[in-house]
Amino acid sequence: MDRPLPPLDSGRFVAARSQDVFVDVEGVHRRQRCSTPCATVRTSRPAAGKKANPLAPRDTAALNWCVVVDTMNFSFWARGRGQVCISLYGHSFLLTLLSPALGVPITDPEYFSRMSLEQLRHVLRSDNTTPMPMLVERHQVLTEGGRVLLENGGNCRSFISQAGNDAQKMVELIVEKLPSYRDATIYEGKSISFYKRAQILVADFWGIMEARGEGDIPNLDWLTMFADYRVPQALVYLGALRYSNALTDTLKNGELLRSGDRREVEIRGCSIWSVELIKEHLCKLVQERDGVPCNINSAIIDFYLWPYAKKLEKEMSHIPIHHTRCIYY
Numbered sequence: 001m002d003r004p005l006p007p008l009d010s011g012r013f014v015a016a017r018s019q020d021v022f023v024d025v026e027g028v029h030r031r032q033r034c035s036t037p038c039a040t041v042r043t044s045r046p047a048a049g050k051k052a053n054p055l056a057p058r059d060t061a062a063l064n065w066c067v068v069v070d071t072m073n074f075s076f077w078a079r080g081r082g083q084v085c086i087s088l089y090g091h092s093f094l095l096t097l098l099s100p101a102l103g104v105p106i107t108d109p110e111y112f113s114r115m116s117l118e119q120l121r122h123v124l125r126s127d128n129t130t131p132m133p134m135l136v137e138r139h140q141v142l143t144e145g146g147r148v149l150l151e152n153g154g155n156c157r158s159f160i161s162q163a164g165n166d167a168q169k170m171v172e173l174i175v176e177k178l179p180s181y182r183d184a185t186i187y188e189g190k191s192i193s194f195y196k197r198a199q200i201l202v203a204d205f206w207g208i209m210e211a212r213g214e215g216d217i218p219n220l221d222w223l224t225m226f227a228d229y230r231v232p233q234a235l236v237y238l239g240a241l242r243y244s245n246a247l248t249d250t251l252k253n254g255e256l257l258r259s260g261d262r263r264e265v266e267i268r269g270c271s272i273w274s275v276e277l278i279k280e281h282l283c284k285l286v287q288e289r290d291g292v293p294c295n296i297n298s299a300i301i302d303f304y305l306w307p308y309a310k311k312l313e314k315e316m317s318h319i320p321i322h323h324t325r326c327i328y329y
Helices: 007-015 025-030 038-042 061-071 090-097 117-123 135-151 156-163 167-177 196-212 230-237 245-252 262-290 298-311
Strands: 021-023 184-187 190-193 241-243
Touching (some): 007 190, 007 262, 061 156, 061 196, 117 135, 135 156, 230 262, 241 245, 241 262, 262 298
Antiparallel strands (some): 021 241, 184 190
């Protein structure tokens, strides 16, 4: 297979050919709600600030922690009564379950590379009878991630240093070394990629490094939004995306879309391109208003849109969320 198009080019490619999802340029230009100060937006990711991470400020554990969390950050939803229902866990709940206060050395690759399924089941136990979805798959990718770190210097800092502190090279390294991060598919005969978790991992590294005062990561503008379930719903709500009637009915009926399904690919790809246009429009407005270059990137917009969608969850309930059971998001 040819090397996939990178996420931004993939989003552009999909948006130009999409049959059931459409980027509404007028809707993009009508919305300026993302024009939140960058510093405020960045703190919406749990890894972005010191207070959200109780680990020692300059050791390798905090970056290892990102690998553990982002490696298992997928498929937080379950079926309800006759249909797909809301998330039971979510990223924030996963962070709580993995808290170092549990006394488990979860940030040590020596430990989590050999962690048994039962040990992980115990760590990820809930307070009700509903099991964590895809626990076997989470165990597989977590132990795989631990082995990769051990083979590449023994910790995340040593591993990621091979990418030369460049966002694009970091994503490419993660995808090359960690098979579970290879979020790619075929659309209209073209190999494309979204790399949702790989990009989040790089963004979380950025957040920790910035909070520690260790400098910035170059080439962050290469990152796109992180194509998942919740942000597309917010984009539809804001008028930046539109679904066909057929797709809307399919999603409202609770039909699951397999990973790589044309409609699933179109939702994710058009979301990427929509946020890219939002970014361009915001930067244009900032330049016109303040006469200075804009430093908003697509990751920052995603960091704003995801909690925005959670906050307005009830108001957006009429807009269906697509669901796909996979390890990529």
